[in-house]
Amino acid sequence: GENVEQHPSTLSVQEGDSAVIKCTYSDSASNYFPWYKQELGKRPQLIIDIRSNVGEKKDQRIAVTLNKTAKHFSLHITETQPEDSAVYFCAAMGGGSNYKLTFGKGTLLTVNP
């Protein structure tokens, strides 16, 4: 089955700096890669996603890049703000028909004012 590795597990940055979180996946048939943000005590919420036919996608301060050959994808957050502090999860959806999402283990991002 699919295996998703996520690094780093914790990341601390100063407000205004950029943050990068990286993930690798194992199943070359995976075709959908979402990123979820989970604030403390809250539910995970989708912040951006990318499909395997696209190499990069941007939405204001967040961007995701995908390298299918290397089987890795990354989340980039620019001009970080304290409200960006949360746990971020990457995920990969396998190429089978069961639409199963396999999540990485999460990155705790802390943005220091």
Place this chain on the structure above:
Amino acid sequence: DTAVSQTPKYLVTQMGNDKSIKCEQNLGHDTMYWYKQDSKKFLKIMFSYNNKELIINETVPNRFSPKSPDKAHLNLHINSLELGDSAVYFCASSTLAGLYNEQFFGPGTRLTVL
């Protein structure tokens, strides 16, 4: 409000008891999921139903039994609760139609087994 809702929000119970968690979505989605998030925040799929049919059944003890009476509801029944069942359980839903498969999560149910 259009959303995924779960009840109860908190559940504290003794080992050996049987408990249920209910989930409802009014987003018109045809697929629903149960996830378990352990104390290390790891999110793992347990089950998924598409139009009341089980499509994902991960390696979960058979003490856990999902039930989908219709495509808007997916309940989770847990028999003979154990300490290791303590976790936050999230329900989610999505549509399989089209290009986008965003999963919308419920608020979670924090289960504590004493």
